[in-house]
Amino acid sequence: MTSQNSNPKPPATISCAEFQEQLPDLFASGGSGEPEDPCLVAHLKTCENCSALVRDLQYIADQASLLLQPTHEPSDNVWKKIQEGLNSDRTDEAGQNPSHS
C-alpha cells in the first residue's frame, strides 16, 4: 500500500517497545500475533528483532500442545486412597446418619 521507496526506515514511526507493548493483545485477539494496524504491520515487516520475537512466541504457543500429552502417572497409592474415601462414604450412608455432611 505504501509506495516502494529505498528508504529502509519503517513508514510509521513506532519503536520496538511500542510494538511489543501491543503483543499481549495481538496474540489474544487473533491467536497468530499478526496485526491489522498498519503501523504494527509495517514495524513487523521491517524489524527483524520483533518479527523473530513474534515467530518464537507463536512457536512456543504451538509447541505447548506437545505438553497436552499426559506423560505422568500417579502412584498406585492414589487409587487406594480414593477407594478408601469412597468406602467411608458408603459406610456413612449405611450408618443411618442423615445429618452427617
Add this chain to the structure above:
Amino acid sequence: MEQQGLRMTEIKPGPSLFKRNPPIAGEAEAIESAKAGDAEAFSKLYALHKRRVYTLCLRMLGNVSEAEDMTQEAFLHLFRKIGSFRGESAFSTWLHRLTVNLVLMHLRKKGLNLVSLEETINPSDDDAPKRDFGSRDPQLTGSVDRVALERAVASLPPGYRMVFVLHDVEGFEHNEIATMLECSTGNSKSQLHKARLKLRELLRQPEQSIRQAGLKEAAK
C-alpha cells in the same frame, strides 16, 4: 442470533474441543454406571483420566506429593458429584475444570495470593516486553522438543506457569482463566505473554541456567 453478524469475519477456531477432548470409547457408559454407584465404573473412569488429571496437577503445583493429594481430591470430588454431570460439556472438560478449581482453592488455602502473583514474582521481569531482543540469538523454531519445553515450563515462576498451562496447554480462554484466578482478562493476557517471553529466554539458554532457575524456584 446475535452471533450471526460475526460470521462475516473470519473466526479462527480456538484449539478444537474435539481434538483436545476426543470422545473415549466406553466413557459414556461408564459415566452412567458410575452415577448408579457402580464401583467398576469408577475404576474405569479413573483409569481413563488419571494421567491427564495428575499431569495437570503436577504442572500446576510442581510437586509430586501435592499433585497426588490433589488428584485424589479431584477424583473423590468427581465421584461424589457425578450425579450432577449433565453432559453439557465434554466429561474431560468438566473434570479438568473441577481439578483446576480444587488446585486453586488449595493454593489459596496455603496463602498463595494468585491475583498478586504478578507483582510478587521477579519484579524485574515486568520490563521484559520492553527489552530489545537481539536477532543474533539463535531462532527457536524447530529446535524445541517436549522434554526441553517441559523442563522450561517447570522452571517458570508459579503465576506464569499457571496461566501458561491453563491457556496454552489446557486450552482455556482468557475469560475463563480470569474467572478461575479471580483476576482481569488483561491480567491473564499479560501473564501469558510474560510466561512465553520467559520461556523463550529459558529455551535459548544452555541447559544449565534452566536447571538453576528451577532450583531457585524450588528453594522458595
